[in-house]
Amino acid sequence: MKKILIATAVAASFASIAHAQSSVTLYGTLDTSITYTSNVNGGHQWAVGSGSTDENRFGLRGVEDLGGGLKTIFTLEEGFDTNNGAQASQGKMFSRQSFVGLSSQFGTVTLGRQYDAMQHFVSPLSATxxxxxxxxxxxxxxxxxxKNSQDAASNSIKFASANYSGFSFGGTYSFSNSSQFANNRAYSVGAGYENAGLRVGAGYAQQNNPNATSGGAYNNLDLNNIGLTGVSFRQRQFGAGATYAFGPALFGIVWTQARLDNVTGGTGSVHTNNYEANATYNLTPALGLGIAYTYSNGAAEDAHFHANQVGLKGDYSLSKRTDVYVQGTYQETSAPAGSTINAVIDNGSATGVSSTHRQGVASVGLRHRF
Structure with missing residues (x-):
């Protein structure tokens, strides 16, 4: 009888140890606002917005300690609309992220639907x-x-290095999962450095024939934002940026370039350069202000255009998890006589291209994180 009791106690202790070494966390964000948008189909729009600052989401994040510094990690994350409960992306249960992998002292290797190196290293330095x-x-x-626009890459292998005295690097390769190996595949590389209040990042990403196949790396890139529907092209993004924080203030600069070659369903090629300066300042521990200005220039075939955009935001924390905010963005474009390049504020891809060369968006919202 004693042997049975001892064996039971030992088994229970091992079970508790195994449980302590594994964890699964439920997390998410709820963000709802009243939003005004100008020049939508020739008029103005008032709407209950969903995810004006952060896309509404819920997710599961897990880790299991395998011993010797090796861990299994996974993330499953989906976006949704708080106004009607609909999924952000029809046909996908976890459209934002869904991956599993291994983590060690050297870094992590993960497989699944994930963000690329531009989004990993450069996006956090920008206001958006x-x-x-x-x-x-x-x-x-x-x-x-x-990243609120569902632009993660499917079928991806991603490596993210450990932090080596502030320096880190990584990359992704996203398979087409097609007999035409290069059709709708993607890859990216990037690196970053952090030291005290300084943070620097750079990245490059390329997509070959995105949206061409339903099972490939991409099938939902933001082409409709500028009126494009074609698929037979190559898309590339370059970018670099830096932020510096001191006291209650943070300043940042970002440069990106996007190139769309041989586009069908629109102009033959499109390229843009974006130059952003942003800043935040905490007036009190609860009240923060933010401002961002972006100058963009580019060309759609022979039509060169310019865009100026400025955005302001005020945020007040009611608690560690809940805040209220007010924000506004205004954009104006210009192009040579005879060319039409309308404004387009992303706005969660909710309204599409402005009906004129000007557009403004203003929101008052409530956000809760759990």
């Missing part, structure tokens, strides 16, 4: 990728820095 959300995205979000 940190505190501003979709309304602060660069022209048309062609550089994919706004």
């Amino acid at each position: 990728g940190s505190w501003g959300g979709a309304n602060f995205a660069h022209y048309g979000n062609l550089d994919h820095l706004d």
